Amino acid sequence: MKTIIEPFRIKSVEPIRMTTREERQNLLKDAHYNLFGLHSNDVLIDFLTDSGTGAMSATQWSAVMRGDESYAGSPSFYRFEAAVKNLAPFKHVIPTHQGRAAEAILFSIFGGPGKNIPNNTHFDTTRGNIEASGANGHDLVIAEGHDPANLHPFKGNMDLDKLEAYLVEHGDSVPCVMITITNNAGGGQPVSLANIRATAALARKFGKPFFIDGCRFAENAWFIKEREEGQQDRSIPDIVRDCFSEADGMTMSAKKDAFGNIGGWLALNDDDLAEQARNHLIRTEGFPTYGGLSGRDLEALAQGLTEIVDEDYLRYRIRTNTYIIERLDALGVPVVKPAGGHAVFIDARAWLSHIPPQQYPGQALAVALYELGGIRGCEIGTVMFGAQPDGTEKPAAMDLVRLAIPRRTYTQSHADYLIEVFEELAQIKNSLRGYRITKQPKLMRHFTCQFEKL
Numbered sequence: 001m002k003t004i005i006e007p008f009r010i011k012s013v014e015p016i017r018m019t020t021r022e023e024r025q026n027l028l029k030d031a032h033y034n035l036f037g038l039h040s041n042d043v044l045i046d047f048l049t050d051s052g053t054g055a056m057s058a059t060q061w062s063a064v065m066r067g068d069e070s071y072a073g074s075p076s077f078y079r080f081e082a083a084v085k086n087l088a089p090f091k092h093v094i095p096t097h098q099g100r101a102a103e104a105i106l107f108s109i110f111g112g113p114g115k116n117i118p119n120n121t122h123f124d125t126t127r128g129n130i131e132a133s134g135a136n137g138h139d140l141v142i143a144e145g146h147d148p149a150n151l152h153p154f155k156g157n158m159d160l161d162k163l164e165a166y167l168v169e170h171g172d173s174v175p176c177v178m179i180t181i182t183n184n185a186g187g188g189q190p191v192s193l194a195n196i197r198a199t200a201a202l203a204r205k206f207g208k209p210f211f212i213d214g215c216r217f218a219e220n221a222w223f224i225k226e227r228e229e230g231q232q233d234r235s236i237p238d239i240v241r242d243c244f245s246e247a248d249g250m251t252m253s254a255k256k257d258a259f260g261n262i263g264g265w266l267a268l269n270d271d272d273l274a275e276q277a278r279n280h281l282i283r284t285e286g287f288p289t290y291g292g293l294s295g296r297d298l299e300a301l302a303q304g305l306t307e308i309v310d311e312d313y314l315r316y317r318i319r320t321n322t323y324i325i326e327r328l329d330a331l332g333v334p335v336v337k338p339a340g341g342h343a344v345f346i347d348a349r350a351w352l353s354h355i356p357p358q359q360y361p362g363q364a365l366a367v368a369l370y371e372l373g374g375i376r377g378c379e380i381g382t383v384m385f386g387a388q389p390d391g392t393e394k395p396a397a398m399d400l401v402r403l404a405i406p407r408r409t410y411t412q413s414h415a416d417y418l419i420e421v422f423e424e425l426a427q428i429k430n431s432l433r434g435y436r437i438t439k440q441p442k443l444m445r446h447f448t449c450q451f452e453k454l
């Protein structure tokens, strides 16, 4: 059959509320044109994030009932730990309430003034935690990763020449090497197994621990199976294990590829680092057998980890994005190609070329999508990445709008509605105007800054 259907049926539903365009215009004004400021029940289709917004399965909900809430030594923890180790065979698994808590712990150990930490592209919370410690983060993704139209199959790959030069230049100030799978900030693009291995080998050559930000490891493994030579006949869990066996540790947001509404972990092989991390965890998150989570959360994640590697699910998951991208492409909307794992990225700088980067074309498009169709996406561009540590601003590498697709939550008719909203937008796009930031915090301004329409 040509049609790849949603490989589930619906047992429980959540109504969504229709609003009028006029209502949305007022809501936008009240939120100072920052979509993070909207109430979610004023949003028709919420593509703000794929993080924690997925639908849990009936089996996950029944596992929730089994949650044991003991402070220390809960069997729920041991089931969670076994499920993580089955895919990511690290010696120590330290549960946290979400991914950024794992990052905060990791960079409380590895960060600090004068330190330099490379990644293919740091996600915003990763960069935030690095910079809050006084260290610097650098993005060394391959050049193809910055070209939205380039069809390279692994646009999340680390630029190995740049990494080697970086390790020579920064020497002892580099505490670890990181890679993010998939490369969220660069369009949800995958990293090949060969590139993970080569990055790990370079880190080893320079004596640096190698960490994977594994948020979307299953989607990344699906791309490896589909696109990398010699991987077609391998199982997803085997590919996942191969990726993680290259690393000395990982950070994880279980709100993505563990089908959780909350959760995360830090995993490590080194005993001393693990002890430091657990001491920090006890101070900030909780006892090491629950971290920042309840026993029932740990159960939901243990079950979720068995479901996320299902090939029927992954095939449908990636097909959803490809479908939307093919339709937008046919409309002449510039999209990041090929389709990424968790989201559709629109090249707002190219589509709204009359709006210069420092008037935030991504923000203009995200606001217009909400005003016209009640759809909430997220600017990933100069608003998110343009602010410099010295208080100035420069254009980000790209100005994208991300429509992140929650897992198992929306259906094909929601996708078709989205395409229709773009058809309407194409008619009026030249009348859209840019924005000016009127108020912003020092770090991670995109969450709370306020805008004025120009």
Ligand code: F0G
Pocket: 048, 049, 050, 051, 098, 099, 100, 101, 123, 125, 126, 180, 184, 213, 215, 252, 253, 254, 255, 263, 264, 404
């Ligand atoms: N790393 C990556 C690659 C991420 O995408 C995220 C979260 C995190 C770390 C932090 O994890 O949210 O559990 O603390 N990304 C979400 C997103 C928020 O919308 O892309 P967290």
